[in-house]
Amino acid sequence: MKIHYECFACAANQCQKIVEMGTDDLELRRKGVIEAAKLMASIGEDSIPAVFGSEVFLGVYRVIGNDDPFKAYKGISNRLAEKVVSDLEKEEIDLKTALKLAIIGNVIDFAVGYSPEGIEEDVKAMLGGGLYIDHSDELFDRLKNPRTLLYLTDNCGEIYFDRLLIKKMKEAFPYLEVYIAAKEGPIINDATVKDLKKAGFEDLGKVVSTGTRIVGVPLDRVSDGFKAVFEGADVIIAKGQGNFETLSEIEDERVFYLLKAKCRPIARELGVPQGSMVCMRAK
């Protein structure tokens, strides 16, 4: 997906959040956003938001001298999401519900400070809503025969919902071979390989790094190892907006996007109302 007009201000706002989370020093924050302004000049009509955003963010990290400004935020998200998912698992959860939960996990900001009980209520309320595009029957159908699945994760917190979905898929399709991918190092609140390992994903499949800290899976930046896994997969589940942004132009029908269209550009690109949840086969 190429840049939409809203992506510039959105990236600038994220830079502000990064310097606020990354340092208390007003002078460093100022240097950070000035660096951001310089790096943003490279935006062109073909820029992919997730890619130019990540490059700018990493430049800001360097200037403010903090390589992981979202560290505390991610820690809180993971702890809270783990608790919420473990509570949810006390009730019977079917495969389709697990899929919806994985999308809902993409929506919740676990670290804004409300209680696990509050989040659980919100999650259950969201389960009542339907998917605006639902190709999940086709997705599950494709997983029926012995298959290789590559699961591209998105954010911390959310990964505990992903873990539940993968568990349910493995119960339903016992011969499934699963690869679960995350970023090579910290970038905003995205999950890293380290986060996946800490969350026990190695019990469910093979944890792989995309080989880059760029958000999404920019195929010109990923490692050769990751590319081999990507090419060898029969089915690819791509969680969240960043993965969509970096894959939407390749029109690879092995890919299923699982996301909520949180912003207008993504909604416009998908042709769905903003806020829609979708499980959508790539065209």
Add this chain to the structure above:
Amino acid sequence: MKIHYECFACAANQCQKIVEMGTDDLELRRKGVIEAAKLMASIGEDSIPAVFGSEVFLGVYRVIGNDDPFKAYKGISNRLAEKVVSDLEKEEIDLKTALKLAIIGNVIDFAVGYSPEGIEEDVKAMLGGGLYIDHSDELFDRLKNPRTLLYLTDNCGEIYFDRLLIKKMKEAFPYLEVYIAAKEGPIINDATVKDLKKAGFEDLGKVVSTGTRIVGVPLDRVSDGFKAVFEGADVIIAKGQGNFETLSEIEDERVFYLLKAKCRPIARELGVPQGSMVCMRAK
């Protein structure tokens, strides 16, 4: 005032607003923000927000082919503010109240669509609040002897509140010679010389242009004619944030700032809580 860390994202958000108001064509909006991103690269540690912002905005105007994206917005603001002020004038208004009203006029977004009655209620509620810094006695004291006052206006809408204050000052200080300044051409929702003339300011004093479309009064950009007026004034009333941003470093004690510290950088610079209304003599 030099750039604070919040100014970058704020300018980016204003660019988004400009392209949204300036054109319905998504492709042009995209070109507009890409131009903004390029122009923002010139931001340095000494940049003045009002100045670099204006330069970026004018670049966006060029790319989207709309030289006055806020035209309709300004028209609504002026019409609504004129009605509100004329209703307020039905009651007796003293000089100090007129001064507070001029600050309040800087705060209200007249064009968001609520009724004159609703605005009047809001204005009266705001009149109940005090000024966090109040040097108005000194200001009025300085206007007592035959004096030349330069009044630097800020936004459309607000100018009708300025007109009321100037009227009251002229009643109180009959020998006052007044110059009222506005921008040479359209820039965001700032008042232009044309707006002042339409609002009848020529009945109150001499209407002058700053000679530039840059927000505020950047003394290295204003016309020679304006500079002569600026230098000859005994007292200068500078309304709003843009005028403050461009004058704060010259430490000219003829200047009195009349504004509400709407954003954190201005509040930080003034050393007042965000949201404070001030009538403050320049240090």
